[in-house]
Amino acid sequence: MQRWKNRPEGSNWGEFGADDEIGRLNLITAQRRRAAAAEVREGIAFPLSLPLDFPKGEYAHGPRKPPELASTALGHNNHFLPAVPDVVSDDLATIHLQYSTQWDSFAHAGSMFDLDGTGEPVVAYYNGHRGGEHVIGDPSGSVRPHADALGIETIAATGMQGRGVLLDLERVYGRERVAVGYEQLTEIMEAQHVTVEPGDILCLYTGLAEVVLELGAELTQERLDTSCAVLDSRDERLLRWITDSGISAIAADNHAVEAFSMAPPPGAEHALPLHAHCLFKLGIPLGELWYLTELGAWLRERERSRFLLTAPPLNLPGAVGSPVTPVATV
Ligand code: UVW
Numbered sequence: 001m002q003r004w005k006n007r008p009e010g011s012n013w014g015e016f017g018a019d020d021e022i023g024r025l026n027l028i029t030a031q032r033r034r035a036a037a038a039e040v041r042e043g044i045a046f047p048l049s050l051p052l053d054f055p056k057g058e059y060a061h062g063p064r065k066p067p068e069l070a071s072t073a074l075g076h077n078n079h080f081l082p083a084v085p086d087v088v089s090d091d092l093a094t095i096h097l098q099y100s101t102q103w104d105s106f107a108h109a110g111s112m113f114d115l116d117g118t119g120e121p122v123v124a125y126y127n128g129h130r131g132g133e134h135v136i137g138d139p140s141g142s143v144r145p146h147a148d149a150l151g152i153e154t155i156a157a158t159g160m161q162g163r164g165v166l167l168d169l170e171r172v173y174g175r176e177r178v179a180v181g182y183e184q185l186t187e188i189m190e191a192q193h194v195t196v197e198p199g200d201i202l203c204l205y206t207g208l209a210e211v212v213l214e215l216g217a218e219l220t221q222e223r224l225d226t227s228c229a230v231l232d233s234r235d236e237r238l239l240r241w242i243t244d245s246g247i248s249a250i251a252a253d254n255h256a257v258e259a260f261s262m263a264p265p266p267g268a269e270h271a272l273p274l275h276a277h278c279l280f281k282l283g284i285p286l287g288e289l290w291y292l293t294e295l296g297a298w299l300r301e302r303e304r305s306r307f308l309l310t311a312p313p314l315n316l317p318g319a320v321g322s323p324v325t326p327v328a329t330v
Contacts, residue, residue: 001018001019002014002018002128003018003115003127003128003129003130004115004116004124004127004128005115005116005117006113006114006115006116006117007128008111008113008280008281010239010240010243010277010281011280011281011282012024012243012281012282012283013126013127013128013281014127016127016283018127019127020127020283021106021126021127021129021149021150021154022154022155022157022158022283023106023126023127023248023282023283023284023285024199024246024247024248024249024282024283024284025155025158025160025248025249025283025285026248027198027199027246027248028158028161028162028199028248029199032162032163032197032198032199033161033162035163036161036162036163036164036307036308036309037308039163039306039307039308039329039330040307040308040329040330041330042330043329044298044329044330045327045328045329046294046295046298046307046327046328046329046330047291047325047326047327048101048290048291048292048295048311048325048326048327048328049100049101049290049291049323049324049325049326050100050101050209050212050213050289050290050291051100052067052095052099052100052101052323053066053067053100054100054212054213054216055100055212055219055224055289056212056215056216056217056219057215057216057217057218057219057220058219058220058221058224059212059219059221059224062221064096064098064099065096065099066096066099067093067094067095067096067099068093068094068095069091069092069093070091070092070093070094071089071090071091071092072090072091072092095323097152097314097316097319097320097321097322097323098288098321098322099323100289100323101287101288101289101290101291101323101324101325101326102287102288102289102313102321102322102323102324103152103155103160103251103285103286103287103311103313103321103322103324104275104279104285104286104287104288104320104321105147105150105151105152105154105155105279105285105313105319105320105321105322106125106126106127106129106150106279106280106283106285107125107129107134107135107147107149107150107151107152107320108275108279108320108321109272109275109276109279109280110123110124110125110126110129110131110135110279110280111124111270111276111280112124115128115130123135123137124280125149125150125280126150126279126280126281126282126283127283129149129150133148134147134148134149134150135147135148135149135150135320136148146318146319147318147319147320148318151316151317151318151319151320152313152314152315152316152319152320152321152322153315153316153317153318153319155285155312155313155322156312156313156314156315156316156322157315158312159310159312160249160310160311160312160313160324161308161309161310161311161312162199162200162201162248162249162309163197163199163200163201163306163307163308163309164200164201164203164251164306164307164308164309164328165194165195165196165200165201165202165203165305165306166194166203166204166205166292166295166296166299166305166306166307167185167188167189167192167194167202167203167204167205167305168188168192168205168296168299168300168305169188169204169205169206169207169228169229170205170206170207170228170229170296171192171296171300172188172191172229173206173228173229174207175207175211175227175228176228176229177225177226177227177228177229177230178229178230179229179230179231179232179235179259180229180230180231180232180238181231181232181235181237181238182235182237182238182240182241183237184232185231185238185241186241192303192305193303193305194305196245196246196247197246198245198246198247198248199246199247199248200245200246200247200248201247201248201249201250201251201309201311202245202247202249202250202251203250203251203252203287203290203292203295203309204229204231204250204251204252204253204254204257204292205252205253205292205293205295205296206228206229206230206252206253206254207227207228207229207253207293208224208227208228208252208253208254208255208289209253209289209290209291209292209293210293211223211224211227211228212224212289213291224255225259225260228254229254230254230255230256230257230258230259231252231257231258231274232258233257233258233259233272233273233274233277234268234273239273239274239277242277242278242282242284243277243282247284248284249284249285249286249287250278250284250285250286250287251286251287251288251290251311251326252287252288252290252292253289253290253291253292253293254288254289255288255289256272256274256275256286256288257274257286257287257288258272258273258274258275260272274286287311287324287326290326295307295328295330298330299330304330307328307329307330308328308329308330309326309327309328310326310327310329311324311325311326311327312324
């Protein structure tokens with residue numbers, strides 16, 4: 001059943017059905033997965049996750065906290081309390097699911113929008129899902145915030161496997177902070193002979209993960225905000241290109257794919273226009289803080305850009321984001 005009377009301009013709501021919850025991931029068909037598998041020629045696998053306790057430094061003092069491990073006992077045979085010859089340890093982790101290498105689900109970012117044509121904006125998410133009904137967000141209520149629709153488990157259920165295509169922004173800009181718009185993106189794609197097809201997962205290698213690893217506890221917010229490339233999400237032509245390209249997901253080794261700021265410039269519709277465009281309007285998951293360094297170097301040396309990407313998030317019902325250990329196979 002269609003959940004909206006109005007849909008946002010430039011959105012694809014309804015295109016994959018009134019009840020769709022996986023957006024552009026619908027474009028990763030069996031045929032496209034076979035084409036992705038055909039990119040495996042050497043059989044070399046690249047893990048694309050940071051250690052999940054990175055970034056460190058000032059980032060760890062932000063709203064997202066680093067994971068905390070605690071041992072738990074399984075009966076009496078925990079190694080802290082040996083009572084039988086066998087030694088078994090169990091773990092408990094307190095983890096902010098979007099602290100480090102992650103996927104954002106479509107329940108992560110919505111927008112105030114007049115879904116019903118009444119002139120009253122309501123909290124809205126991809127394909128007309130609603131705050132309070134599908135994505136429950138009132139921390140003061142009796143029910144803990146969670147997603148009854150659009151949660152990360154919907155992405156896990158797809159297997160999240162397809163053809164990854166890497167664009168090497170680090171090769172062009174090094175560690176300079178540059179906002180890459182449509183002009184730059186298409187120029188670099190041409191120079192690097194990179195093409196994308198519908199269903200592809202675009203991976204942006206910017207080099208920020210190296211900065212994060214190198215600086216460790218010395219990482220400052222300033223370095224995070226001023227290092228390496230981001231997408232210029234205020235460039236309408238870039239957003240249009242994302243729509244037209246048919247790409248099914250975008251992942252980057254930087255903080256938020258676009259520049260991160262929760263303060264919109266005066267008159268701007270969204271604080272994070274790429275999040276709004278991808279997660280809210282088109283159903284394109286965003287991956288952040290991936291580790292693309294070794295894969296990027298390997299592909300660069302061989303003038304290649306494509307690989308099989310396997311990157312399922314946790315199958316954790318109701319979560320709006322998830323750590324991920326993506327694997328690229330070339
Ligand atoms: C926000 O946009 C708030 O977070 P992230 O960059 O992790 O998606």
